[in-house]
Amino acid sequence: MREYYQRDRRLHPPALTPDYKTSVARSPRYSMISLQQSASEITGPTFGHNDIDRVDNDLIRNYAKSGDPVGERIIVHGRVLDENARPVPHTLVEIWQANASGRYRHKKDTYLGALDPNFGGCGRTITDAEGRYVFRTIKPGAYPWRNWVNNWRPAHIHVSVFGHSFSQRLITQLYFEGDPLIAKCPIVATIPDQDAIEQLTAKLDLNATVPLDSIAYKFDIVLRGRRSTYFENRPEGN
Amino acid sequence: MAQKLDYLRESASQTAGPYVHIGLAPGAAGFDIYREELGWDIAGPNAKGERIRVEGLVIDGIGSPVKDVLIEVWQANAEGHYAHPEGGGEVEEGFRGWGRVITDFDTGEWGFDTVKPGPVMGRNGRLMAPHLNLWLVSRGINIGLNTRMYFGDETEANAKDPVINLIEWEKRRATLIATREMRDGIPVYRFDIRLQGDDETVFFDI
Numbered sequence: 001m002r003e004y005y006q007r008d009r010r011l012h013p014p015a016l017t018p019d020y021k022t023s024v025a026r027s028p029r030y031s032m033i034s035l036q037q038s039a040s041e042i043t044g045p046t047f048g049h050n051d052i053d054r055v056d057n058d059l060i061r062n063y064a065k066s067g068d069p070v071g072e073r074i075i076v077h078g079r080v081l082d083e084n085a086r087p088v089p090h091t092l093v094e095i096w097q098a099n100a101s102g103r104y105r106h107k108k109d110t111y112l113g114a115l116d117p118n119f120g121g122c123g124r125t126i127t128d129a130e131g132r133y134v135f136r137t138i139k140p141g142a143y144p145w146r147n148w149v150n151n152w153r154p155a156h157i158h159v160s161v162f163g164h165s166f167s168q169r170l171i172t173q174l175y176f177e178g179d180p181l182i183a184k185c186p187i188v189a190t191i192p193d194q195d196a197i198e199q200l201t202a203k204l205d206l207n208a209t210v211p212l213d214s215i216a217y218k219f220d221i222v223l224r225g226r227r228s229t230y231f232e233n234r235p236e237g238n
Numbered sequence: 239m240a241q242k243l244d245y246l247r248e249s250a251s252q253t254a255g256p257y258v259h260i261g262l263a264p265g266a267a268g269f270d271i272y273r274e275e276l277g278w279d280i281a282g283p284n285a286k287g288e289r290i291r292v293e294g295l296v297i298d299g300i301g302s303p304v305k306d307v308l309i310e311v312w313q314a315n316a317e318g319h320y321a322h323p324e325g326g327g328e329v330e331e332g333f334r335g336w337g338r339v340i341t342d343f344d345t346g347e348w349g350f351d352t353v354k355p356g357p358v359m360g361r362n363g364r365l366m367a368p369h370l371n372l373w374l375v376s377r378g379i380n381i382g383l384n385t386r387m388y389f390g391d392e393t394e395a396n397a398k399d400p401v402i403n404l405i406e407w408e409k410r411r412a413t414l415i416a417t418r419e420m421r422d423g424i425p426v427y428r429f430d431i432r433l434q435g436d437d438e439t440v441f442f443d444i
Contacts, residue, residue: 001361007443012251013380020253022378025299026433032443033404038360040371040386041444043322044312045336053273063271083246092276096261106257107268108306108343120271122261158254158261166312167444169382171375173252187253190380196250222246 003037004167004224005083013190020186021147037167044166047092047126056124059097059137063120070116071100071138075216076174077208079131080161083225087131088168093221094124094160095135095174102143111143136214139176147186154181154188163223174219175201251381258308258375259340266340277338280311280352284330287316287356291426292387292416293349296341296374299434303346307376311337311350313369318356326359354389354425360400367395367402369414374431384442387429390417405440413439 015027035041055062060069076095080088098104098121101113105121119138127133140155157174175182182188182201191197199222208216259267265275281289296304313335314320319327321335329335341348352370360366370387388396396402396415405411416427431439 008248009443011247013253015380017380020378020380023253023380024378025302026304026376026378027299027380028383028438028441029434030410030438030440032441034443035401035404036361037444038366038401039314039320039324039326039358040312040366040369043320043325045334046322047276051274051276056272063269081246083248085244085246094261096257104257104260105267105269106260108256120260120264120269122264122271124272158252158258160254160261166371166373166384169310169373170249170251171254171258171382172249190252191250193250196247199247199249200252222249224248225245 001037001042002227003042004165004226007224011191011193011196013192017186017190020190023190041167042165044162044164044168047090047162049126051092052124052126057133057135059120059123059135062123064118067118069099069119069138071141073136073214074139075134075136075208075210075214076157076202076219077132077134077205077216078202078219078221080127080133080163080221080223081131082163082223086225087127087129088163088223089127089129089131091127091164092124092162093127093133094122095137095157096122097137097140097157098143100138100141102141113141113143142181151186152181152184154179154185159221161221161223168223170221170223172200172221176217177201177203253377253380254308254375256306256377258306262308262338263340277310277336280313280334280337280350281315282330282332282334285315285333285353286330287353289351289424290354291349291351291421291424292370292429293347293426294416294429294431295346295348296376296431297433303341304376304433305341305343305346307341307348307374307379309339309348310373311339311352312371312373313352314355314358316353316356318358320358357395364400365395365398367392367399369399369401372431384444385431385439386414386442387427388415389427390415410440413437
C-alpha cells in the first residue's frame, strides 16, 4: 500500500473563514477524523480520450455560434505535477469561468455584465504523458459579488483536477499576475499562506504567446505526492 | 545542517463557488456544450449486484438545505473491487464506480442510481463494510469535504468496520449510516449530510 503524503492543511483555507460569509453556516465544526489510507482512498476514477472531444479545451471555439467571443484571447498552459515534482499524466482537468464582461453563463447569475452569445465558459482536457495541459480561452472579467457590499472578484478561472486517487481530488482557482483585486478578495484571503496564494497566480509567459493572436499564461498545478515503494533496501523511483 | 528536500507544495484549494455547474455539469447551468457530460452512469448496464437508489439533502448550520452543492461518488463494485489499476481486481465492462451528482436548485434534494458495493479489503487484511466514498464541494465550502455512506441493513459488517470504529464518539457513528426503505420494488437509501450541529456528519481527513 503506497500512501499519499498527509495533506498540509496549513496551506489550505480552513473551513470557517468569516470574511467569506457563506462559509459561516457551511463549515463543519467538529474535527475531521484522520484516516490511514485504504483502497478507497488510493484509487480514483480514470478517464480516457473517449470521454472528451478535441475541441473541448478550446473555449474560443467550443460554444461559438455566430463568430468569435469578445475579449482578450489567451492561452493557459502548464503541468499537473505531484509534490515529488513528478508529472501527473492522463488526468482530467476541467475549467470554468466568466466571460470578458464578468458574466457567467449560468441561470443563477444575474450580474449586469452582458452574456456573450459565442462563449460558454467551460472546457476540459486530459494531461499528456508529461502532465502537460493547454486551454485557449478569453480572459475573464472581474465581477461584483454579494459578500461585503462592495466586493469584486479578481479575474479568475476555476480549475478542477482529479489526479490518480480520490485523495488527490482538488478544486482551485487560477488568478492572473498583476491583478490588484487579488489582494482585496475575501475568497483569496481564505488561504492563510502568502506563498500558497502566489502559487495560484498564473504568470505571463511571452514565449508561449501566439504573435498577433493570443497572449499566454503559465499555471502549474501541484497535487499530493505519494510515498515511494521500498524495494529491498532502496526506495524505488528515487 | 538539515538535508535539503526538494518537494513541491500542493496547490491550495479554493471554493467551487456558486457556478460550479458550468464547469462540471453545464446542463444544470442551463446550456448544452459537450457531447457527453461525465459521471451520470455510475455502474453501467453490466454491473452485478443489487440495484439501489441513494437520496438525501445536504443541510447547513441553520437547518436549511444547501441547494448548490455538487457531490462526487466513488465506490467499489459488488465484489469490492474499484475500477482502477490498484482497485483489487477486475470490474465489469462499463462499471466506472464514479458519479457526479447535483442538487435540485429549488429543493436541495439529490439522488442517484447505482449498485450496492461489496465489502472492500482494508488495511492489515481487515474487511471494510460496504460503503460509498463521497466528496462535497459548493459555495462556502473552502476545501472539498470527504465522508462515507454506510448501509443501514449491514448492521453486522458496520459493527466490525475499522473506519466506523475509529470514531470515538459512538453517537457520531450513526451520521454515516443510511436508512433503507423499499419504493416500487427498489431499495432506496436515505442519507442526509449535516454540515454543522450536534448531529454534524463525520468528515474525514484522508
